Amino acid sequence: MSADSWRVTLPCTRAEAEAIDAADDLAIDAVLMTTEEVEDDVERWRLDAYMEDEPSDAMLAALRALVPSAAGTPAEVTALSPQDWVAMSQEGLEPIREGRFVVHTSAHPTAAPEGGRALLIDAGRAFGTGHHATTSGCLAMLDGLAGRSFRNVIDVGTGTGVLAFAAAHLWPDAAITATDIDPAAVDVTRENAAANQVDGVELIVADGALNDAITARAPYDLVIANILAGPLVSMAPELAAIADANARILLAGLLETQREAVVAAFAACGVTLDTLDRRGDWTILRLTAGADRFVPQSPPDPKGRDGWALDI
Structure with missing residues (x-):
């Protein structure tokens, strides 16, 4: 079954996550979500980028530029089964x-x-x-x-x-x-x-x-x-x-x-x-x-x- 959408995951720090959240326009054609992986650990955050097309080298480079702390860590690229990729990106957003x-x-x-x-x-x-x-x-x-x-x-x-x-x-x-x-x-x-x-x-x-x-x-x-x-x-x-x-x-x-x-x-x-x-x-x-x-x-x-x- 062909992928309906894609997710790229990279580790990041809290400071990087807050900078991403606060930016008005990152000119990246993806939904960006940041998540605290370990409570109160400023170094253990995660960036997930959801997109409709398979990420190109340029897209991966643009995402890496947002999280310099992830240098040397391979990006996790996941092909997602057909579903609402925007809804997936907000599953963890409690009211x-x-x-x-x-x-x-x-x-x-x-x-x-x-x-x-x-x-x-x-x-x-x-x-x-x-x-x-x-x-x-x-x-x-x-x-x-x-x-x-x-x-x-x-x-x-x-x-x-x-x-x-x-x-x-x-x-x-x-x-x-x-x-x-x-x-x-x-x-x-x-x-x-x-x-x-x-x-x-x-x-x-x-x-x-x-x-x-x-x-x-x-x-x-x-x-x-x-x-x-x-x-x-x-x-x-x-x-x-x-x-x-x-x-x-x-x-x-x-x-x-x-x-x-x-x-x-x-x-x-x-x-x-x-x-x-x-x-x-x-x-x-x-x-x-x-x-x-x-x-x-x-x-x-x-x-x-x-x-x-x-x-x-």
């Missing part, structure tokens, strides 16, 4: 519960908590199943803001749309915008919105917050950006510029070692830190914009983002 929300995959359906919302988010082409500490931490931060009123919310770097959907549940009368630089992520968000019967979320393919459609809808009184530390530092002026006076700003995708650089970049734009949530090596920030709307001294320049890949 995640954060306040009013439970996020689950098709393989693990679950009911919503009383007064809350269950969100179906399958692993696939976009980051953000709710299982990474940055996404679950943002859900907890949003849940903590439930007693406040917001009228205009934007989720920059939406991935699967899970944070935008959570905002739509908490503030059903608010205008919700979800953006991503990756058109595939916006397509995934659209599919997930339909699967979760979420209506009214405006979807925009955009690089950062300089898109005309985004600025036309500003100012936002809640800004969410779960991306990476480098982009957050580079984008601080443009994110602050679309925020309303006294707006709340949630930032994630940064390691604790990168927190000071991110906080300083936003402080330079009049945005102050309210609170933070440490989850392992990752930190989620909640900040407040200044009493007056921030106006950059010069227009933000997207060309200044060349340092996004730097480990700050």
Whole structure:
């Protein structure tokens, strides 16, 4: 029987796994899943890559580049019998519960908590199943803001749309915008919105917050950006510029070692830190914009983002 799909398995470290989980676009045509093999052992993790075609030498090289610690270890390549390879990739993803929300995959359906919302988010082409500490931490931060009123919310770097959907549940009368630089992520968000019967979320393919459609809808009184530390530092002026006076700003995708650089970049734009949530090596920030709307001294320049890949 011919293989319907393929799996490549390589060992990795926790640091490598977290870097893979946090990356917005790895340009690899496969579903990537990382798993802790030995509890609390930072060296004993595993990368599984699921794909529809037999992996080429180029694919194997690209996967190896993600896990340098596996140098010298043969990749385990497995031909899978005909079945749903995306479902296989998420078999180990148990539901995640954060306040009013439970996020689950098709393989693990679950009911919503009383007064809350269950969100179906399958692993696939976009980051953000709710299982990474940055996404679950943002859900907890949003849940903590439930007693406040917001009228205009934007989720920059939406991935699967899970944070935008959570905002739509908490503030059903608010205008919700979800953006991503990756058109595939916006397509995934659209599919997930339909699967979760979420209506009214405006979807925009955009690089950062300089898109005309985004600025036309500003100012936002809640800004969410779960991306990476480098982009957050580079984008601080443009994110602050679309925020309303006294707006709340949630930032994630940064390691604790990168927190000071991110906080300083936003402080330079009049945005102050309210609170933070440490989850392992990752930190989620909640900040407040200044009493007056921030106006950059010069227009933000997207060309200044060349340092996004730097480990700050």
